[in-house]
Amino acid sequence: MGARGCLGPLLLLLLLPWAGGSGVGSESLPGAVAAAGGDRTWLQPSIIGGHEAKRHSRPYMAFLQIGGSACGAALLHRRWALTAAHCLPERSRHKGRLLVGLHNRRDDEEEGTQSFTIRAACPHPGYDPETMENDLLLLQLDGKVTLSRTRRLIPLASREPAPGARCSLAGWGVADPRDGRLSPTLQELDVTVMDTRMCNNSRFWRGKIGPAMICFQGLRRGSAPAKGDSGGPLVCGKRPAVAGVISFSGKNATDPFKPPVATSTVKHKKWIQKILRRGCGSSRPEHTG
Numbered sequence: 323m324g325a326r327g328c329l330g331p332l333l334l335l336l337l338l339p340w341a342g343g344s345g346v347g348s349e350s351l352p353g354a355v356a357a358a359g360g361d362r363t364w365l366q367p368s369i370i371g372g373h374e375a376k377r378h379s380r381p382y383m384a385f386l387q388i389g390g391s392a393c394g395a396a397l398l399h400r401r402w403a404l405t406a407a408h409c410l411p412e413r414s415r416h417k418g419r420l421l422v423g424l425h426n427r428r429d430d431e432e433e434g435t436q437s438f439t440i441r442a443a444c445p446h447p448g449y450d451p452e453t454m455e456n457d458l459l460l461l462q463l464d465g466k467v468t469l470s471r472t473r474r475l476i477p478l479a480s481r482e483p484a485p486g487a488r489c490s491l492a493g494w495g496v497a498d499p500r501d502g503r504l505s506p507t508l509q510e511l512d513v514t515v516m517d518t519r520m521c522n523n524s525r526f527w528r529g530k531i532g533p534a535m536i537c538f539q540g541l542r543r544g545s546a547p548a549k550g551d552s553g554g555p556l557v558c559g560k561r562p563a564v565a566g567v568i569s570f571s572g573k574n575a576t577d578p579f580k581p582p583v584a585t586s587t588v589k590h591k592k593w594i595q596k597i598l599r600r601g602c603g604s605s606r607p608e609h610t611g
């Protein structure tokens with residue numbers, strides 16, 4: 323995809339250019355670079371205005387490293403994690419690694435963490451990198467997560483959150499805009515769901531909001547998710563459930579007129595359930611549309 327296909331959104335995955343030492347991220351990933359806008363001057367702090375999550379208070383959160391990018395993910399099943407399709411650079415699909423039960427990434431030996439490689443990757447067949455519609459990806463792990471205090475599943479929400487609903491998100495997104503490094507610890511942020519029609523109007527996303535997108539705003543003025551946070555779940559409801567997957571925001575992540583956008587999992591619940599039951603057969607679906 324060309325840089326022009328980006329609509330100017332900041333895809334909230336994070337490229338890891340410094341990871342060259344281990345070979346990860348040393349190859350060029352045209353799609354991902356274009357997705358990041360090819361311009362890292364507007365890297366933002368991690369979950370701007372958020373705070374560190376209580377250790378293991380979100381035991382469904384997973385950290386995903388694929389090729390040269392980092393994203394969040396949610397554990398839906400002992401063998402499956404949900405993330406965003408744009409987190410998956412086509413050529414790096416077999417280099418993915420998912421960490422579950424993690425709080426501090428710097429602490430490799432952190433008790434309660436399990437690491438998996440990706441056995442199969444199932445992007446939504448309708449994922450469109452130009453419009454960002456259907457930006458969902460299910461990853462089948464090469465083993466089964468052992469459930470514990472630090473590693474738990476999260477259910478899918480059964481109802482679309484209404485405008486004004488309180489939700490939250492978490493991630494290890496970029497911690498320091500000067501060096502572009504991820505946050506070592508999981509950060510979290512409270513958000514409210516925005517009315518879709520308003521979000522789609524000429525003051526906000528100007529018609530770029532599709533029917534399965536959810537716009538949201540940081541509860542505190544100026545708070546927002548940042549690079550490295552995409553793919554993480556938008557969690558809503560008294561009993562926490564996944565209502566969306568963080569997809570993109572404006573180039574300036576705290577621009578109030580370009581609120582962050584998630585892909586609805588409620589509208590795609592049938593597809594998700596079908597994949598969890600049957601897999602996607604191939605990690606490379608022929609069909610896109």
Ligand SMILES: *[C@@H]1O[C@H](CO)[C@@H](O)[C@H](O)[C@H]1NC(C)=O
Nearest residue numbers: 518522528529530531532533
């Ligand atoms: C957003 O606006 C565009 C252009 O008017 C329209 O095609 C699209 O259906 C709208 N999205 C929603 C969710 O209504």
Ligand SMILES: *[C@@H]1O[C@H](CO)[C@@H](O)[C@H](O)[C@H]1NC(C)=O
Nearest residue numbers: 364544574575576577578579
């Ligand atoms: C991003 O937007 C916010 C809010 O409009 C503004 O205060 C800030 O200066 C902007 N940052 C950049 C880098 O343009």
